[in-house]
Amino acid sequence: xxxxxxxxxxxxxxxxxxxxxxxxxxxxxxxxxxxxxxxxxxxxxxxxxxxxxxxxxxxxxxxxxxxxxxxxxxxxxxxxxxxxxxxxxxxxxxxxxxxxxxxxxxxxxxxxxxxxxxxxxxxxxxxxxxxxxxxxxxxxxxxxxxxxxxxxxxxxxxxxxxxxxxxxxxxxxxxxxxxxxxxxxxxxxxxxxxxxxxxxxxxxxxxxxxxxxxxxxxxxxxxxxxxxxxxxxxxxxxxxxxxxxxxxxxxxxxxxxxxxxxxxxxxxxxxxxxxxxxxxxxxxxxxxxxxxxxxxxxx
Numbered sequence: 001x002x003x004x005x006x007x008x009x010x011x012x013x014x015x016x017x018x019x020x021x022x023x024x025x026x027x028x029x030x031x032x033x034x035x036x037x038x039x040x041x042x043x044x045x046x047x048x049x050x051x052x053x054x055x056x057x058x059x060x061x062x063x064x065x066x067x068x069x070x071x072x073x074x075x076x077x078x079x080x081x082x083x084x085x086x087x088x089x090x091x092x093x094x095x096x097x098x099x100x101x102x103x104x105x106x107x108x109x110x111x112x113x114x115x116x117x118x119x120x121x122x123x124x125x126x127x128x129x130x131x132x133x134x135x136x137x138x139x140x141x142x143x144x145x146x147x148x149x150x151x152x153x154x155x156x157x158x159x160x161x162x163x164x165x166x167x168x169x170x171x172x173x174x175x176x177x178x179x180x181x182x183x184x185x186x187x188x189x190x191x192x193x194x195x196x197x198x199x200x201x202x203x204x205x206x207x208x209x210x211x212x213x214x215x216x217x218x219x220x221x222x223x224x225x226x227x228x229x230x231x232x233x234x235x236x237x238x239x240x241x242x243x244x245x246x247x248x249x250x251x252x253x254x255x256x257x258x259x260x261x262x263x264x265x266x267x268x269x270x271x272x273x274x275x276x277x278x279x280x281x282x283x284x285x286x287x288x289x290x291x292x293x294x295x296x297x298x299x
Contacts, residue, residue: 023095146171
């Protein structure tokens with residue numbers, strides 16, 4: 001399903017809709033929040049740095065609110081969810097980190113799997129009873145190099161490789177999204193779960209790249225990188241257009257680095273229901289967050 005030239009001009013009127021965008025204080029998250037608020041939505045910028053979030057919100061035309069959310073700390077995730085009242089139409093799991101040095105979250109998780117997967121897993125499940133429309137999770141084509149080690153998800157026994165840990169976390173995003181859709185479907189819910197790859201975008205995510213990766217980014221970046229406004233298009237398309245639950249949206253251009261949003265196929269490993277189910281159970285145990293939607297009997 002290609003959508004040649006689809007831009008924010010194609011956004012519907014979102015008046016009366018409420019959206020949470022995580023990581024909305026910079027990059028794709030800020031561009032996503034700006035476009036959704038411009039279309040009439042009430043947008044909650046869920047950010048780690050509230051002061052920075054307030055500065056961004058002050059530049060957005062429309063109705064916004066800034067709330068603290070640190071995905072590296074499950075206490076913060078729980079507090080954010082507990083403070084939510086009323087319906088939430090759309091949750092955009094945008095926040096993430098990329099190829100950072102080895103480190104641990106407040107709860108002892110490897111930072112990338114903790115921030116990019118376990119935090120959003122907990123947040124989504126805690127908010128899910130209030131979500132009325134859809135959950136959009138930002139992944140990456142780096143998921144194609146991911147290999148989920150369910151016996152060592154937090155890199156406690158393997159030599160740490162930052163780029164591999166990032167790819168693993170992005171594969172986890174897709175396994176989570178497609179498993180969430182399976183569970184929603186089994187429960188008879190109309191809520192949709194979708195994932196996106198934004199393409200290659202000029203953001204501060206690349207700040208920790210080194211070695212060959214940094215060299216490639218330096219050489220090819222100026223030629224292929226999009227600005228955040230264009231990088232947000234797949235997210236905006238997934239968040240507002242009538243696309244099936246379980247869809248994966250990415251740019252349609254060369255190597256999916258840029259272009260107009262299109263529904264595509266992720267790598268085969270992203271659709272492994274057995275691994276997805278085991279990752280879901282492990283994530284629930286690690287975070288202590290039970291899902292409000294269960295798999296169907298015999299599924």
